[in-house]
Amino acid sequence: MSLAERVPRFDHGSRVPGWDEAVDLTKDPATVPDLANTPVPAELKDTILAAMAKYPDRRSAAIPALHAAQDIHGWCSPEAIEQVAAVMQLTPAYLTSVATFYDMFSTVPKPRHDVYVCTNISCSLRGADEFYEAMLAAAAGSAEVSVRSFECLGACDIAPMASVDGEYVGPLTDEDADQIVADLEAGRSVLEHKQLRYRRSADPGVAQGARDFSPPASDEAPRAGTAGLSPHGEPDRPGPSAPIETPTDENEDDDA
Amino acid sequence: MKILFEGIDEPGLNTLEVYQRRGGYEGLRRALQMPGEDVLSNIMDSGIRGRGGAGFQMGKKASFLPHGDIDKYLVCNADESEPGTFKDRELMQKSPHMLIEGIIISTYCTEISRAFIYIRGEYSHQADILQAAIAEAAAAGYLGESILGSDHSLSLVLHRGAGAYICGEETGLLDSLEGKRGNPRLKPPFPAIEGLYHGPTLINNVETLATVPHIIRMGGEEYAKLGTETSTGTKLVSVSGDVQRPGNYEIELGTPSREIIFDLAGGTFEGRRIKFWFPGGSSSPVLTEDDLDLPYDFDTMAKAGSMLGSGAIIVVDDSHTVVEVAYKLAKFYAHESCGKCVPCREGTNWTQKMLERISSGEATPMDLDIIASVQEQIIGNCLCVLGDAMAMPIGSLVEKFRPELEAEIEAARARANAASLKDVVAVGVADEHAGPTG
Numbered sequence: 001m002s003l004a005e006r007v008p009r010f011d012h013g014s015r016v017p018g019w020d021e022a023v024d025l026t027k028d029p030a031t032v033p034d035l036a037n038t039p040v041p042a043e044l045k046d047t048i049l050a051a052m053a054k055y056p057d058r059r060s061a062a063i064p065a066l067h068a069a070q071d072i073h074g075w076c077s078p079e080a081i082e083q084v085a086a087v088m089q090l091t092p093a094y095l096t097s098v099a100t101f102y103d104m105f106s107t108v109p110k111p112r113h114d115v116y117v118c119t120n121i122s123c124s125l126r127g128a129d130e131f132y133e134a135m136l137a138a139a140a141g142s143a144e145v146s147v148r149s150f151e152c153l154g155a156c157d158i159a160p161m162a163s164v165d166g167e168y169v170g171p172l173t174d175e176d177a178d179q180i181v182a183d184l185e186a187g188r189s190v191l192e193h194k195q196l197r198y199r200r201s202a203d204p205g206v207a208q209g210a211r212d213f214s215p216p217a218s219d220e221a222p223r224a225g226t227a228g229l230s231p232h233g234e235p236d237r238p239g240p241s242a243p244i245e246t247p248t249d250e251n252e253d254d255d256a
Numbered sequence: 257m258k259i260l261f262e263g264i265d266e267p268g269l270n271t272l273e274v275y276q277r278r279g280g281y282e283g284l285r286r287a288l289q290m291p292g293e294d295v296l297s298n299i300m301d302s303g304i305r306g307r308g309g310a311g312f313q314m315g316k317k318a319s320f321l322p323h324g325d326i327d328k329y330l331v332c333n334a335d336e337s338e339p340g341t342f343k344d345r346e347l348m349q350k351s352p353h354m355l356i357e358g359i360i361i362s363t364y365c366t367e368i369s370r371a372f373i374y375i376r377g378e379y380s381h382q383a384d385i386l387q388a389a390i391a392e393a394a395a396a397g398y399l400g401e402s403i404l405g406s407d408h409s410l411s412l413v414l415h416r417g418a419g420a421y422i423c424g425e426e427t428g429l430l431d432s433l434e435g436k437r438g439n440p441r442l443k444p445p446f447p448a449i450e451g452l453y454h455g456p457t458l459i460n461n462v463e464t465l466a467t468v469p470h471i472i473r474m475g476g477e478e479y480a481k482l483g484t485e486t487s488t489g490t491k492l493v494s495v496s497g498d499v500q501r502p503g504n505y506e507i508e509l510g511t512p513s514r515e516i517i518f519d520l521a522g523g524t525f526e527g528r529r530i531k532f533w534f535p536g537g538s539s540s541p542v543l544t545e546d547d548l549d550l551p552y553d554f555d556t557m558a559k560a561g562s563m564l565g566s567g568a569i570i571v572v573d574d575s576h577t578v579v580e581v582a583y584k585l586a587k588f589y590a591h592e593s594c595g596k597c598v599p600c601r602e603g604t605n606w607t608q609k610m611l612e613r614i615s616s617g618e619a620t621p622m623d624l625d626i627i628a629s630v631q632e633q634i635i636g637n638c639l640c641v642l643g644d645a646m647a648m649p650i651g652s653l654v655e656k657f658r659p660e661l662e663a664e665i666e667a668a669r670a671r672a673n674a675a676s677l678k679d680v681v682a683v684g685v686a687d688e689h690a691g692p693t694g
Contacts (some may be wrong), residue, residue: 054413056327056370056453059435062417067377101437101594103419104377116378120339121538121584151421151588152339152538153378156496156570157503167379175522176367197381200265201346202503203520206257207265 028238029094038086045071048087058088062098066105075106103150111146113184116163117138119149131160131172138177145184158196168196257482258468259490260463261506270385270394275353281398283469288406293472294364296649299468302475303488308333308424308461309537309555309566314468318458320448321366327455328368331433332359334462335417335424338537339588340568343492343504344462348375348382351466352389356412357593360398361472364408366458371410374429377418391479415651421592421623425640426459428594440595440640455589460568463492474609483509487553491567495521498528498542498573507552514548517571524541528573532656536565538585539645541570541652561652566602578657579664582650583611589646614665617672628654 009015047068051061065084066076073080078092085092099105117132132149139145153168153210155161161170164180169191176191183190200207268274275281280581299317321328334356347432359371377382390412393399403408415433422428423438430452432438435654451457467489468556471479477510480488487509493516496502501524507516517523517533524530532542535552541562543550550556557564572581610627613619631647638644654661 011415018403057434057437059413060433062375062435063432064416067416067418098435098438101420102377102417105418119584120588121581122340124584125497125570125572125581150335150378150419151592153343154336154342154345154376156340156342156568157496159496159502163378166378167383197349201261201350202501203258203505205262205506206261206263 001182004092032089032091033082033086035086035089038083039081039156040071040087044053044068044083045087049085052088056059058217059090059094059209061088062090062095063102066095066099070105074112075108075110110145113165114146115147115165115180115184116153117146117147118133118151118153118155118161118163119158123159123161126159128160131162131174133178134174134177135162135180142181142185145252153194157200157202159195161196164190169194170196257490258506259355259482260347260351260492261504264346267309268350269351270353272353272389272391272396273376275351279473280353280469281357281551283472284357284360284398285365285404285442287472288404288408292365292367295361295472298476299362299365299396299471300553302471302479303476303486304464304467304471304479305554307463307467307491307567309338311537314464317448318362318366321368321458322449323367323368323455327370327453328366329452329455329457330359330366330368330371330372331426331429331452331457331459332373332462332465333424333426333429333459334373334379335429336379336462336566336613337376337424338539338566338568340494340496340534340537340570341566342494342496344360345379346504346684347380347462347466347492348379349385352382352386352392354466354469355386355462356389356393356398358534359412360403360408360410361468362458362460362465363658364403364406367411369411370456371412372433372452373412373414374423374433375414375416376423376653377416380416383414383416390414392396398463404683406597420594421588422580422594422640422642423490428640429459430457437594439594440642440646442639459515483532483551484551484555487564490551491564493552494566495519495571497526498530498575499571500525500535509553510551510556512548513543513552513569513682516549516552517569521569521571522644524571524573529573531576531578532653533567533571533572533610534649535560537568538588539641540565541648543655544656574669577655577664578660579611579614581652582613585646586611589642597638597640597643598670598674599634603630603643604646606620606630607646614661614667617665617668619665619669621665623665624654624661654688688693 014230048061048065051064055073069080069084070076081092081095085095098108115135115231117135119128119132135147139147153163155168157169158170160172161168162172167190179189269377296318304314305311306314317365334344340372351611363371376466397404399410399412417423417432420438423432425448427441428438430447433452447459449456482489489509490506491551493505493507494669495505499517505516505520530545532544534540535557536541543560543562552562554564586604586608590608593604595599595601607627607630610623613623631651634647
């Protein structure tokens with residue numbers, strides 16, 4: 001077999017799959033949609049206009065606008081892109097180029113809940129690849145949960161970890177995968193005892209320094225694990241603190 | 257010595273009330289009473305070097321900005337995505353006002369009236385906290401027109417990204433903030449001359465900006481007494497990987513690396529030895545056990561052939577193979593390459609494929625030479641350093657662990673051969689001319 005035969009070609013004659021996925025070659029390029037003829041949910045329109053007002057150049061609001069559109073439509077559908085384009089007065093092609101660049105935007109339909117499993121170095125050293133497999137298996141039966149392996153999410157202190165609809169949880173064991181799916185389906189707070197927001201600093205000097213400060217006046221007893229507070233000073237919800245030291249039995253699992 | 261992390265776990269520190277009770281915004285009050293040049297010279301005197309990765313002196317960078325009444329911008333780089341780095345996350349979540357105060361002081365001394373915080377899209381909890389803190393600060397008169405009665409005005413906008421490693425690169429970040437795909441730009445002109453919306457732009461990391469109020473509070477010269485002569489101050493170090501207590505630790509620069517990895521982070525698990533470690537995130541060339549006694553500062557790490565980078569130590573112990581780690585690295589950078597420059601786009605992709613060949617038993621030791629030469633061709637040949645960020649650690653792994661890699665190649669080939677022979681034995685050789693792979 002010659003080399004040319006071994007390298008597959010696709011129907012369109014190219015060796016690169018999907019280069020034409022974003023376009024319908026039979027159509028003329030889409031122009032900037034007219035806002036008057038494009039139905040846009042009022043809430044989405046207000047959010048985008050507010051975002052555009054924050055920047056010297058309206059195009060800067062492209063990412064916030066796409067976030068808002070994805071929140072409403074579930075994914076960056078052609079309809080969603082059209083609506084954003086109408087409000088921002090940009091071409092749909094411009095917004096599609098932005099949406100396809102960033103990992104958090106989906107230009108294909110996706111389930112409602114996102115589970116990003118970090119499989120980068122620090123997490124994979126501690127068993128993230130195994131957890132990812134377990135998570136895939138756990139979510140296989142659910143139409144509501146999408147599982148993706150994600151690049152470093154910036155929480156290597158709780159490795160292996162995952163971001164469940166934006167909530168960071170870890171360190172995870174394979175058993176937690178089922179719990180995550182169950183919590184998501186029940187609409188509960190996910191793995192509350194493993195949420196990053198309640199975790200205290202690992203630095204021993206921090207705990208020593210903390211004694212020098214008086215507790216807030218409204219507090220009778222220092223609360224454990226309220227490092228992540230709501231803007232008003234109350235804990236977002238009562239949750240136990242994750243331990244600073246990783247339990248030893250988990251360490252053994254990680255090594256295996 | 258704790259500066260940034262002093263009492264960081266105090267409940268409610270993310271609120272203005274607690275932050276002010278702890279002496280917050282005192283640095284700003286003091287700065288606003290000084291002429292802007294004095295504030296800048298304090299930052300210069302402190303010798304603080306950028307905490308985001310490049311280690312460029314913040315004062316020097318700020319002094320490059322042209323003076324006068326032109327549209328200038330400050331952008332806080334909170335797109336912390338270097339694998340192994342998570343210091344800014346903890347800082348922003350627990351003490352957002354420290355960052356805001358640092359931004360206000362930095363804009364005051366550079367006469368900037370618009371600032372942006374570009375936070376990575378994945379940090380949604382931290383973004384909510386920052387947004388609330390900005391609203392609180394604005395309500396208290398720390399943001400907006402004539403701050404605390406001075407003639408300094410500032411609008412601060414929080415901008416959420418949407419998941420792209422390349423947006424941590426300063427010019428990629430600027431493009432992304434302008435609402436485009438996050439492709440890096442050709443430098444020069446550097447952002448200090450022409451950056452966001454073509455205006456002069458000062459870009460600094462979260463940790464650098466959060467240190468500014470403390471520099472003003474302590475005085476630049478006093479701050480410079482901390483750390484070593486050329487690496488002043490304290491640094492948040494994110495330790496992760498095969499250590500018992502991964503987490504963020506604030507250390508004085510120049511602390512022996514062994515002390516950070518073993519005394520603070522608890523060292524490796526029982527019975528394990530350190531095979532190699534990344535001193536500054538996954539983009540830094542690896543160091544080995546022999547380098548553990550080196551002081552952890554910018555210059556020593558550079559002299560040892562690596563870099564301090566973002567201050568993220570990743571420890572890899574002897575239960576992992578070199579190929580496994582190298583493959584993870586290459587796969588990450590191949591995924592995150594924006595595709596603008598050919599050496600990076602192709603180099604990361606082919607490095608990943610060549611490392612796959614090692615695991616599948618198709619590689620020969622000659623592949624190691626090809627891998628090494630690909631890395632050499634990436635370094636310095638692209639608009640930004642994403643390609644270099646893969647080429648440096650992979651190049652160092654091939655250089656330092658060549659015998660082990662060769663052994664892994666042989667072992668994988670033996671495994672592949674055994675597996676294919678097993679199939680032949682199971683089926684039986686139907687055609688005596690057929691080779692083991694059919």
